[in-house]
Amino acid sequence: MMDPGGQHDALGAQSCPEYAELIVKYVDGVASEEERERLEAHIATCANCRREVQGHARVANATRDIHFVDLPEDAWRSYWKNTYNRMERTVGWALVVIGFVVVGICAVGRFAHWIATNQTLNLAEKLGLGAVVVGLVVIVTGAVRERIVMRRFDRYRRVKQ
Numbered sequence: 227m228m229d230p231g232g233q234h235d236a237l238g239a240q241s242c243p244e245y246a247e248l249i250v251k252y253v254d255g256v257a258s259e260e261e262r263e264r265l266e267a268h269i270a271t272c273a274n275c276r277r278e279v280q281g282h283a284r285v286a287n288a289t290r291d292i293h294f295v296d297l298p299e300d301a302w303r304s305y306w307k308n309t310y311n312r313m314e315r316t317v318g319w320a321l322v323v324i325g326f327v328v329v330g331i332c333a334v335g336r337f338a339h340w341i342a343t344n345q346t347l348n349l350a351e352k353l354g355l356g357a358v359v360v361g362l363v364v365i366v367t368g369a370v371r372e373r374i375v376m377r378r379f380d381r382y383r384r385v386k387q
């Protein structure tokens with residue numbers, strides 16, 4: 227039976243959870259002599275932990291030569307300028323949308339009040355106009371909601387055109 231708290235390697239096999247931290251220290255070269263000897267004795271008999279050590283070693287070797295490049299000052303200045311511009315546009319559009327929503331709600335409320343209080347319209351006309359307004363609200367709300375939800379799952383939204 228497998229211990230639910232154990233670590234799993236890339237093949238799904240479970241390594242020993244009590245050795246997880248020691249494996250990382252060993253691969254990083256910061257394990258003490260005693261810890262190194264203890265882990266080496268363990269991985270001689272535990273294939274899962276041996277695979278775990280080999281996997282960590284592959285990652286460490288692949289990332290060892292990665293170096294970050296210092297960007298020139300003008301690149302940072304351009305980055306922050308573009309970031310602020312995007313934030314300003316986002317805030318601006320959010321305010322425009324909020325304004326349209328508020329005005330739309332007020333307009334629908336006034337229209338509904340006008341329909342309800344209008345003495346010249348019979349009941350069928352009031353129901354018909356009410357159905358049109360409610361239908362339009364449902365369609366617009368559904369389209370906006372769908373666009374917002376679909377934007378989250380659009381794989382190509384970050385691709386520049």
